[in-house]
Structures are given as C-alpha cells and as structure tokens.
Amino acid sequence: MNYYSTEISNLIEQLSRLPGIGGKSAQRLAFHIIDMPMEQVEQLAGTIQSARKNVKYCKSCYTLTDKEICPICMSANRDHSTIMVVEDTRDLAAYERTGRFDGVYHVLHGALDPAMGKGPEDIKLKELLVRLQTENVEELIIATNSDVPGEATAMYISKLVKPSGIKVSRIASGVPIGGELECIDEVTLLRALEGRVYL
C-alpha cells in the first residue's frame, strides 16, 4: 500500500538510496524538501546536477576539482617536491584544515584491498609512479588510513618507490590527542608505545 502519493514515495525512495540515509531520514528529508521555498529547491537540484557535471579529476594530483589543474597543484606557494599520498579528497581536505602541510598531494581514490578485489590497477598508483619519474620529488609521505587496506597500500607503495632513492615516510600511528587510553584499542596502544618519542 502506498501511504504517500507517488511523487512523495519517489522522492523518499531516491533519497533512501543515498549512503547513510535510512528510511526514516529519507522521509524527514522528503517532507522538508516539499516544505522548502521553491527557489531553494531549484537551487539544490541545480547544484547537484552542476557538481556532478563539472567536477573531474585534477590532471596532476587526481583530487576532485572543477578546474583542469586544482588550486593546490597550481600554487607557487606549495612545495612541489613533497607529495602526500591520500586515499581520497576528504583526506586531503582533512590535512588542508590543519594548515600546516605546504607540499602537494596525490589522491589514490581507494586503497589496495584484495579481499574486495581492489588491486594496484584500481587506484591511481600508475599515475603516482609517472609523477615520481617526471617531477622533481624528494619526499613521499604516505597518509593512507590506518586500517588493513591503508597499511597494505602504504607497504606496497613504500617497497615500490624506495629503490628509486626518493625518501618515503608514513604518518605516525598512536593515541589521538584528547583520546582516553582506556577507550583505545590494543593495537593502537602498542603502536603508540613503539613509536614513543624521547623528551
């Protein structure tokens, strides 16, 4: 039985396909949208279409951008000899928010995950190797996630790149600032111990 009219049901159905939006949130969103001023709805729909149409990969670092080359890769104020490798554009944004990294990035769009059938050709790894050959790179900082695929990817890239003489580093694992020890898993606690810094 269709409790709502077709238009509302369609909207709820479309919204509930989005990640992290369950049936209840989709309903709430749908009724909110129906209640929004028409021009705001037009704007929302237009922005969705326009972002999908105009966003593409930066031809240098493969982050998502609406330019051919993203602003970070274009910037003369960035240190182009240091490349930080991240899994996706959100990770790039997370480091940009720190405001303390002045190198450039390379976005892999994923991590190696054999269990999920994700191999080296499924991420932007070949593109990274081309950059290392053609650009004047001194250090590669691997900032993939600290989960199994992220660690595997870090190891893989490290083994691949080290012979070329480029410095390869991995961001530190440990207890997050503000983290309470009793809430932190054992693997992280051991990593924090191994990576302890002498004061």
Place this chain on the structure above:
Amino acid sequence: MNYYSTEISNLIEQLSRLPGIGGKSAQRLAFHIIDMPMEQVEQLAGTIQSARKNVKYCKSCYTLTDKEICPICMSANRDHSTIMVVEDTRDLAAYERTGRFDGVYHVLHGALDPAMGKGPEDIKLKELLVRLQTENVEELIIATNSDVPGEATAMYISKLVKPSGIKVSRIASGVPIGGELECIDEVTLLRALEGRVYL
C-alpha cells in the same frame, strides 16, 4: 580556505542545510553524488523538483498528496464517519502501515505550542471544524503525539468538539510493546497504570 573546488563546496553547503545532515554526512553525500552515474543524478534532481512542484494539500484531509483529493479520502472502502486527527502526514503513514484503521484522517500540520508561538490559527483546526459541520462524522479519534504540544492540542480539540455531540477519543498512552519497564519514564508508567485494562 576552500579545500574543495567551488562546485563541491556549494554542494556540501546546500546538503548540510538539510535537517539531520551534519558537515561530515554532507561531505560523504556530496562525494557519493559526484560518483553516481549521470542519469541517476539527473533523476534525483528531477524528482526533488517535481515533488516540490506537484505535492500539495488534499482539499479534504490536508495530507500531502499530488492529487486534488488524496486516495484515502476518495476511497469508498473507508469509513468516512470516523476521522483520526494526526499532526502530520508521517503520522498518517504510521497508522496506515498498521493496516487496521479504516476511517479517514485529518492532518493538522503541527500542534498547539504557545511557547513556540503556535496557536490554533497556525494549524489546520478551522478546516477540521468545517469538516465536522459539513460531513457526517460520528467519531473523532485524536492521535496527536504524546508530548506536551500534542496533549495540549488533544485537550483543546476535545473541549471544542464534545459539545456538538460527536464522540471524541484519544489513542492510549502506555508502555510500548516490547518495551522494558526499567527503561520507561515515570510519566508513561503512571499512564499505563491509570489506563490498565481488566482481564
């Protein structure tokens, strides 16, 4: 600093204005949308616009619908002498899902809430009174929420309608089925005691 390109930032900003979608979810949604096949994005945007354009109030019960009169009000299989009063279309859908109510509805679009400046003229109350005068109504079942505004609205409608001789009832309050007593607040426990049914 704009870590993302304008198109992505705009999309994140628009999405994060929706209810229940914080900054992180808006980012996740935005990147998901950018990754969706173009025709799915067109469909999503189209459905949003079309729902906003075509959904209106049923001229009889004021539920949201894309018809002049909603399917429930049009149905000859429903008992039009019993009206259930609900706060919004989602509450109507909740009762429709039970499949056991064969009357019709009246959707108030809110509840009386003087603290928030919501008075009788801000909900579809006048419209309900017109229906009671012009339709052949035998019972009014008040199914507003069990919170303060919902209870106040129930009391208000009850006092207004009772003198006319129409039966007025309120859905029962009590312990939800499957609810564990120790997790239930005292007011509900007292209500459940007062409303006990002799076996």
